[in-house]
Amino acid sequence: MQSTMPAALLGISEKHWALLLEKYPQHPWLVEYKTQVLPLFGFSDFIARSCWQDIDILQDLLQGKGLVEGVPDYDNLLRAQLPADVNDEAGLHKVLRRFRRHQMVRIAWLDLTSRQSIDTSLKQVSKLANALIQNACDWCYQHLQARYGTPMYQQTAQPMLVIGMGKLGGEELNFSSDIDLIFCYPEQGETLGGRKTLENQQFFTKLGQKLISALNQVTADGQVFRVDMRLRPFGESGPLVMHFSALEDYYQEQGREWERYAMVKARVINPVVPHTDDLKAILRPFVFRRYMDYSAIEALRNMKRLISQEVRRRQLTDNIKLGAGGIREVEFIVQAFQLIRGGREAALQQPGLFQVLEELKLRQWLAEEDADSLGASYRFLRKAEHHLQQFNDAQTQTLPDNDIDRQRLCLAMGYPDYQSFCRALEQHMQTIHGQFQELIGDENEQGADEQISELQDLWNLPLSDGEALTLLQNLLQTTVAEAFWAELRDFAQDMRARAIGPRGRESLDKLMPWVLNACIKDSSQPQLVLQRLSGVVKAVCRRTAYLDLLLENPGALAQLVRLCNASPWIAEQIGRFPILLDELLNPQHLYQLAPLDGYFNELRQFMLRIPEQDLEARMEAMRQFKLGQQLKIAAADVTHVLPLMKVSDHLTFLAEAMIKQVVLDAWQQMTERYGRPAGLEGSDLGFGVIAYGKLGGIELGYGSDLDLVFVHNCDSCEDTDGPKAIESRQFYLKLAQRIMHLFNTKTASGDLYETDLRLRPSGNSGLLVCHINGFAEYQRAEAWTWEHQALCRSRFVFGDETLAKAFRQTRQDILCQPRDKQKLAQDVRQMREKMREHLQVGQGFDLKQGSGGIADIEFLTQYWVLSESHQQPALCFWSDNVRILESLQQHQIIKPEWAEALTEAYLAYRNAGHRYVLDGRSAVDDSGQFETLREQVRQIWQQTLGG
Template sequence: MAKTDMTLATNLSLPLSSTDEIVSRARQRWLRLTDHSPDQGLAEFLKTEQAKGETSQLLDGIFAGSPFLTDCLMAEPGILRSVVEDGAEHTIEQLLAETDALATDDRTRLMRRLREIRRKVALAVALADLSGAWSLEQVTTTLSRFADAAVERALAALVGEGIRRGELDLDPASPLAESGLIVLAMGKHGAFELNYSSDIDLILLFDAKIPYRGVEGPMACVVKLARGLQYILEHKTPAGYVFRTDLRLRPHLPGHPLAISTEDAELYYERHGQNWERAAFIKARQIAGDRSAGAAFLAVMERFVWRRHLDFAAIRDIHSIKRQINAHRGFATIRIEGHDIKVGRGGIREIEFFVQTQQLIVGGRDPMLRSCGTLPALHALSAARWVDQEAATELDACYRFLRATEHRLQMVSDRQTQTLPANEADFKRFSRFAGAAPETFSNLLRSCLETVERHYAALFEREPDLGAGHALVFTGMDDAADTLATLRNMGFRDPAAISGRIRAWHHGHIRATRSTRARELLTELLPTILNSLSRQHDIDAAFVLFDEFVSSLPAGIQLFSLFRAHPSLLQLVTDLIGAAPRLARHLARNNDLFEALLRPDFFDPLPPADALRAELRSLMRDAYELEEVLDLCRLWAHGRQFQASLQVFLGLSAFEEAALTLTTIAETIIAAMIPPAQRWLEAQHGSLPGGRFVVLGLGKLGSAELTTGSDLDLIFIYDHDDQARSDGPRSLTAREWYARLSQRLISALTARTGEGRLFDIDTRLRPSGTMGPVACSFVSFGRYHEETAETWEQQALTRARPIAGDPGLGEQIICVIDTVILRQRDLNALAQAVRAMRMRVFKQHGSDRPWAVKHVRGGLVELEFLAQYLQLGFAAKYPSLRRTATAAVFDAAATVGILTVEESAGLIESLRLQQTLQTVLRLSLADSFDAEQSPPAMKEALLRAAAGVSGRSIATSDFVGLERRLCNLQQTARSSFDRFCPPD
């Protein structure tokens, strides 16, 4: 849609003037009204306004285009005066206040007054809309607010009748407050998007506390209220109606009662709820009844609507509704005259489905995307980059134009219609009422509908070629000759074996294809799968790995739907199968990682620490119990950990960036788990006022060098009088209380649930190792490291730092650690102790293969030991060596002259290269790396990741050069270690 079109689309306002006979007759009626008005002030006002240019154009346009508004003007001329003199906002607020104050003790009088006010509201809103004074949001919000007020008054009247009959035991002064009754507005009403002559979609529920005292039962009572509510609002009297009321969105239980209990509703949605009902509940809002009961029910429904896993299967389910509408009503193509701008192609419903479907897919993971309003949700999706900014801008403009057109269609005769006139003369008349010349309006409308159709089709309507232009048939029991020829032409050496295995998939011989829908999706995907595999160096071997991948899936529909919606994701998976079979198997077992891959920012630079912390806080804003926190943390952590590791694998991020991200994830999660773990403990055993608690990170966590699959080395430290006791009924000593807290944290971090496991925890570095208490006091921690700790424990302490808990206690712990590390030591004795420990580790795990980068001589362990020796040996003289990160120690050692600049640079490069290669290898392989047997794609991944280390560019084909460089750097590290810690 062109920019000029979008400008026009938001500016339908004053109807075009007309001089036809209909207008002339209306003017005469208007003049007679002014001549015979008993209110002389009003008469003078009406005559004056009729003569004004803009008001005259507006009135003539209404006379020409809307019999309904013409009648409203004749019946309520005072509304025109109020809108002109006081403003539409003031007029509406007065009318809403009148509605809220309506007496409810006389049903007949209430029905009459609601209809009178509705007519006034309809006129005031139309004047503000047609004159261009109000935005779309002001129009729809006002209509929704009046609907809220009308429903609330009608329900209050009905409940009052029940009180007077003795059926309901409630306070007549506030009959709804504790009634247990819930009225939910659905659809446009719930989203404050009600259209001009809209039905209102309602659901009536009641909870267990309804104080019913009759003989029929609570359901019969509330069903009676539902019928009464429909009657009061939609029964047509000489004064008209208030709202047509639709109850068809209610839970479809047997017998279809008009109202059910919240308990029955929850069971229904849990067992039978469908995707279209999830979409409907995005806009659900309580508008009348017992507010606390309604809030509790909607809180329960959030789990039904918002699923933690991305749900791409919902796309086809939601789209099927639209296809059924098109098929039933013949709206499969765009036309202008006679086109339905709501459910026809390119219409309002397609914009709503475009937004709601993507909300269902990703809203469970991002609460910021749960807005009930169509346009706020569209722009939230755009801000989160699930929707392109240009698409959001165009759809916003189209939505506004179509809604403005919809309102004008309904203003004509106050009918719930979205169909443009099919007759040419009627279409021209309506175009002028809508504020544009017929040709201009027609062109603008067509451009708008085509724009919506284009964006909608891009999301929903990718229909694959099931044969990719060639024969690919895998049904029946025998191989099809044409299919075998196609597979052979694709490069498969054994097409019969491939065909047989795919037929086994189709026969449901694997878990992923046991449902009919999964097999249908797989049929659609097969051409793309096979074409993607044909890119691999060894297509037959790649197929075997893909077969392992798909055979290990626990289910197929969700993942196949996801592949169908995102073909590029399938291509990435097939590429990873060739380069990293271990990662592919891990993906098959953890579908949530695919969701992470679809994040719009997945391939962007890794987010900074503050952004990661804020992201988790946002996800956890509704989580309170430890189990909820755990599940959210697992999903979030797995996705962000996978992003960081895969970016190193793909050469998009340096190791140190990924390590910092992985470290921040661990720190953030541990910090997030302490409060709910403490609440759980306090509920069991009471609290310990005045106590302080810190989690100390060591090893790679302490040095911010975490890699994929790293354990977390932790020590739990508390500060409290050991003899103090908690204040609960099952009181514990401080030592016991903090031990329980630490155990609870360990269990939370290591427990395996449906969302997987967070971390493996190692607490053996605590004072006295496995023989010591799981949580140690601050005093005993300091005493142990001052008096008892061995050299290897002091080595570990060089990378220790507080990562969560009380900041004040954390600073005190750092002071203790610094005191230990900065102590003067005998360098010869230290060197012997460090080397002895290194050789002990090498004896147990050592290797002479250069690709065993952790334990080979000159590998990562040796580099870490060297950095620890430099700190313990020289930090007393050079406090600047007191760093937790290994590379930072080497850099500081060069600054003070312990290492040469060249030696320091070589050690840092060796460290970075081996850390990078370790990340790629851990993602790629379960076993050791064999350079001779590894597939070319894996070597390419190693070369790609290594190319960014220290800015060195290694040719993509020079794997031998990479191996030579690795060996040289390991020799440099080994020589440096041997120089400082020489063999005996």
């Protein structure tokens, strides 16, 4: 390195070397290390000055093992240098400062010679700070304890917990940083065992004062760290140390947004003690909201604006921390995600920027390319920052204004000249600032749009009808404008009467002009969309985070308008479950459905973040997953990405994934309490779920309930093998009850599915779960014709393969029994008449129960399966009507024209039924559009079943 060093730097290094030799002539060994040391002296006045002050540093680094790469065990190294005979504060101060200087020279040496990464350097400085703070705190505690005794609460010694903030908290401390600390202790009380009793508050205040002095005071040996306590509750006017209850009260009642931002990087410096988790439990709900908190973006934007004003006021040019594209903007980007999503994603509740950046990439909230470029640019800036500070141990983030330090910087960073370094720096800062602007931005630049300005007037000003219509007629046709204004006026009056608080009112007033603009611009029926959107806004108006979400994400608002335009059912679902708004953030993700066999894997990944012991959280998470996936299916449906048959497929496979997860969760809960039933092998459950109806027929619709039957194959009378053993067959009854509980319990997101078990043997009077042999015997000996009809639309959807085979065999045997066709036709006809009498809805054509409707087609297919399967067993292979009709035609049971007519009618009715649900209507048609299809179905019914 010496040969590549500019002459000016060589001159500086030679001067430092000469001073060193002059002071330490008794160390002839220095000469042999000249070529190794000289470049470092040219790089860093701090290294040269430190070695001149203490030759032991240089001797240790050169002749000992001081330059071994990696993170040393600072704690033990420092403890070894704090022997018991250091019994006064002056002695403590001397040891701390010499140790700090020694280790910082080592870090600078390795950094400036490119022998370690910036990640390692950041970790080393942070670990060094931890050791210095903790050992100083322990020493001060022990010496106060000798005089005043031990601070106690209910016979338990009380520690002082030191919270490291900022880069110290994130273990990313820069080389010459000050440190931000907050002191607290668990409980009030008083000391015990000393010469003088103090209240705990007094004891810990003295401890805090002595710790600050040990670190912050400047002596002949320098300073350990500049200590900043202004981030504590109430700032400089607040008490130096607070107990947990006071801390909790403060953050619940008076905590401000910037304090939330600061607390994201908070970390307890002390070794883990039982009180650590208690403190985290106090801070976590203040920092990380349970919902998606988009108000954080505005708070960060305001902070960035204040920082920019400070930069301009102090004329801080060339500042790589605070300037556009600087270090602070990377921190803002990462911490914005933490504040927004951290309440729901525990992986984001960690203070380290690099770790969180990896989580963002892993979860695809930041594109891999963006996350990698952001990480690389951040490392570049932090490396430059470290070198700037290592030149003279000065806290600076400003690019040098002199040739010496410029030469040092470009050489340490690996650039041939300062211009090359500046070009690279500019590229990295542009990368950062581009991503910052995309996520956070400096201000809502759209606010100047002229149309938005007019709509702000429409929303905010008390306009007369004439004034409002004059304004709207520039944007809409007269009749549409009148309807739109009538809807808006009523909505505005309603919202003015609601108590949503000043914060909510401010967010609503900012959002509504954009909502109105989206209604006018993106819909052919703006008044109808406004009506549907107003329901969503009313539902979320007290949850400001969702208003902020729509304000901060124009894409999400556009998707909301698009979906509300397409379907009032979707609008109603979002209004009932505002968490669905989160699904609108990524349009590509919204319309990208899971593969049919991929729903369980996605659900399993989604559930990994929920502890198995937190039953309520797991139930809520399953409901959130189901609602989110159902919204995605509906979005693909209304935008014609999916045809009808695929919609039902996706809804069916989603339901099967939920069933599997519910059964596995219930099994886990039951076996933890009771153990496993007797006779099971390997991973078998001895349990199965049979689906009937729409789920069995792979024809599930929006809001369909699940017709289920539970079976087991337990033949043992032995007890389970758990701590609270019960009879093994009783275990399966409790398992079924637990499954129903997981399905039907209402959480914040409603129930999971409505479930119906009435198709089990003996109906409501039967057991919730039956033995598979009992199920078979019931079907053979006791089941009614209508129960065999239902069996046509049944499938085994989850459980052991042995049970699946047994069920399929039973189903085949039952459906293939020879039957008296005349008696069968009579039974089917009577059941159909009874259903129509009790279930038909409305004055028009009830698509399901009306004459010539869906139920008639289903009964026809079931009749043919039951009457002909004894001769054509393949007819009972499928459980869905469309493929049954194909099979009936293929085996020449019905004429091709019949199969075609029934299939066409069936799909038309189902498609219309889907549309009606999405339009928020009952499945009754009064347009007459289906009369031809109905007549065809009636004729086939008459010719087949008569009556």
